[in-house]
Amino acid sequence: MGIAWFVVLSAFIFCIGAAGVLTRRNPLVILLCLELMLNAGNLALLSFARAYGNGDGQVFALIVMVVAACEVVIGLGLIVAMYRNKLAIDADEMSGLRG
Template identity: 60%
Template sequence: MDGPDIGWYLIVAALLFGIGALGVMMRRSPLIVLLSTEIMLNAANLTLIAFARQQGDLDGQIFALAVMAVAAAEVAIGLGLIVAMARRRIVLDVDQASALRG
């Protein structure tokens, strides 16, 4: 196979996954948090595609395509929720979303 070794793809994917996970845990704006979960999904996509290329079968590629559709649906719902919250003038800060606790 031409191009970089599979290890490099996996390193990039692991970095993306780490960035996404850190973003979910540390950022306060729900928009950025939502974006971070998408980055995590895309890290998984990259891993799937890299392995599919290494093994020369298509399962992983098809899986990645399906994941993209799912990710789009998840973003649509997330953005809808954020818009609904903004309309009700709820402060968009996940640290302050604490009406539910106990």
């Protein structure tokens, strides 16, 4: 299977995720779409690692997974804090940082 197929597939997934981040209003779904984009990056990293027969890209993908896990923890904590403070779970309503 050609490496180019994997790279093009990762481009598709990345753009689907970008469209979701730009169009959805629920912060939870925006986080999910961010996961899509990070996973597309992971797929591209792994396919390039395969293309060069080098394990460095796989280590990079693991680090990306760690960063994604941290982002999920902080993002979900913020969403739960928004819910507890009885704010609207809507990215369009939450346009200010001061609170």
